[in-house]
Amino acid sequence: MRIRYAVRGIIWIAFYLLFILAPLFALLAGTWPPARDFWTEFAVALGYSGLAMMGLQFGITARFRYVTEPWGEDVIYHFHRQISLIAVGLILTHSVILTAGRPEMLAPLNFLQTPWSARFAVLSIGALIVLVVTALWRVRLNIGYETWHLTHIVLAVVAIAAGVAHMVGLGFYLVDPWKRALWIGLTIFWIGLLLYVRIVKPLFILRRPYRVSEVRKERGDTTTLVMRPEGHPGFRFRPGQFGWLTLTGSPFKITGHPFSFSSSAEATDGRVEMSIRKLGDLTSGIDKTPVGQRVYLDGPYGAFTIGNPADMHVLIAGGVGITPMMSMIRTLADRRDKRPVILLYGSKDWESITFREELEALTARLNLTIVHVLANPPAGWTGEQGFISADVFKRHLPPPYADHEYFICGPNVMMDAIEAALGELGVPMSKYHSERYSFV
Amino acid sequence: MRRLFADRLVIATAVVVILMSILFALERVAG
Numbered sequence: 076m077r078i079r080y081a082v083r084g085i086i087w088i089a090f091y092l093l094f095i096l097a098p099l100f101a102l103l104a105g106t107w108p109p110a111r112d113f114w115t116e117f118a119v120a121l122g123y124s125g126l127a128m129m130g131l132q133f134g135i136t137a138r139f140r141y142v143t144e145p146w147g148e149d150v151i152y153h154f155h156r157q158i159s160l161i162a163v164g165l166i167l168t169h170s171v172i173l174t175a176g177r178p179e180m181l182a183p184l185n186f187l188q189t190p191w192s193a194r195f196a197v198l199s200i201g202a203l204i205v206l207v208v209t210a211l212w213r214v215r216l217n218i219g220y221e222t223w224h225l226t227h228i229v230l231a232v233v234a235i236a237a238g239v240a241h242m243v244g245l246g247f248y249l250v251d252p253w254k255r256a257l258w259i260g261l262t263i264f265w266i267g268l269l270l271y272v273r274i275v276k277p278l279f280i281l282r283r284p285y286r287v288s289e290v291r292k293e294r295g296d297t298t299t300l301v302m303r304p305e306g307h308p309g310f311r312f313r314p315g316q317f318g319w320l321t322l323t324g325s326p327f328k329i330t331g332h333p334f335s336f337s338s339s340a341e342a343t344d345g346r347v348e349m350s351i352r353k354l355g356d357l358t359s360g361i362d363k364t365p366v367g368q369r370v371y372l373d374g375p376y377g378a379f380t381i382g383n384p385a386d387m388h389v390l391i392a393g394g395v396g397i398t399p400m401m402s403m404i405r406t407l408a409d410r411r412d413k414r415p416v417i418l419l420y421g422s423k424d425w426e427s428i429t430f431r432e433e434l435e436a437l438t439a440r441l442n443l444t445i446v447h448v449l450a451n452p453p454a455g456w457t458g459e460q461g462f463i464s465a466d467v468f469k470r471h472l473p474p475p476y477a478d479h480e481y482f483i484c485g486p487n488v489m490m491d492a493i494e495a496a497l498g499e500l501g502v503p504m505s506k507y508h509s510e511r512y513s514f515v
Numbered sequence: 516m517r518r519l520f521a522d523r524l525v526i527a528t529a530v531v532v533i534l535m536s537i538l539f540a541l542e543r544v545a546g
């Protein structure tokens with residue numbers, strides 16, 4: 076599986092670079108416009124590449140399962156954010172180089188008198204700057220997730236469409252009709268990817284609704300929604316994977332949120348469960364979800380899943396990060412897997428440990444050891460307290476530490492600390508798997 | 516691990532794109 080994923084990953088990286096660079100080097104075929112100085116040509120190349128990178132962002136976030144599987148959706152979104160900064164940086168460098176020391180090139184800033192191609196450049200860069208600022212500081216700017224998401228898409232379309240209009244309008248490199256057609260075709264392809272995600276895919280999801288059959292209150296401000304497919308067989312998932320849940324309205328609305336499946340992957344009737352903690356935004360009213368409500372699920376996604384051969388599975392969960400672990404534990408129990416499993420589970424206090432009783436019951440069906448680590452332990456608590464650290468590992472895991480397979484899910488701060496602790500213990504990176512649930 | 520790989524991929528992509536842009540500019544100036 077790993078080798079297959081690695082090969083697929085390399086193929087997709089090659090495709091990605093090809094889609095960025097081929098349209099640039101295609102400009103060197105056919106008729107050449109008169110050459111200019113090095114810096115002007117370099118700036119132009121940066122502009123074309125940056126625009127191609129921005130356009131491909133629609134592909135990166137299109138949730139193509141075949142593309143995202145080798146890395147996992149959280150990493151794809153991480154890449155999307157980082158590479159966006161690079162692309163915007165390239166486009167800004169393009170304009171800085173072209174205007175540096177050349178006051179006449181600042182004419183586009185006089186919006187009323189400048190040619191349309193230059194106005195489009197200003198519009199594109201303006202949209203990109205707003206796009207980056209609102210993406211980086213959405214919470215600080217107090218922008219709601221749904222409003223931001225819609226604005227994000229609109230700004231991206233405006234930035235890219237205006238960028239292409241700028242280059243076609245200027246026409247310096249696009250004298251040959253086929254080159255113009257190439258870049259306009261690319262733009263149509265990028266917008267097509269967006270339409271696929273926002274229109275075609277929701278149409279499929281609309282035809283495969285689910286119905287909430289049970290709403291179960293759990294410890295720790297968490298609610299489990301049990302959902303059954305309506306008029307279709309549903310899908311099978313691997314333990315640890317997640318789906319995008321649209322709780323209210325149609326799948327065309329930008330209200331889908333990613334949540335891990337918490338039920339066993341061995342269920343054959345299509346039933347899936349998601350256990351959701353109240354953390355604001357959409358989740359604040361999750362416990363008020365009426366039984367019988369129609370919902371939509373897009374999934375399964377994610378590479379955070381058991382299945383690798385290992386002498387021992389070490390599951391490390393913080394707070395609601397227990398949900399994918401719960402799916403793994405329930406699945407292993409249903410499969411009568413006898414390999415040892417250790418769950419290191421960090422919680423706020425004893426009363427807020429989600430699935431506490433069920434986990435205890437599952438120790439009878441599995442070779443499962445549970446280590447609770449409490450931030451605020453009750454009086455007389457003799458177990459672990461504080462946060463999960465390298466010392467906790469040393470006290471509870473049998474060496475050699477590098478032989479086990481580690482699965483980590485929790486808040487970002489905890490994940491960073493755990494990854495550092497595992498590094499201290501000499502666990503190679505290939506042995507630990509993580510899922511950051513706050514990736515959108 | 517996958518995140519670290521993604522970070523390295525971002526840097527590698529940026530380096531490749533900048534190098535290719537330099538190559539493009541040199542080709543244009545020379546040609």
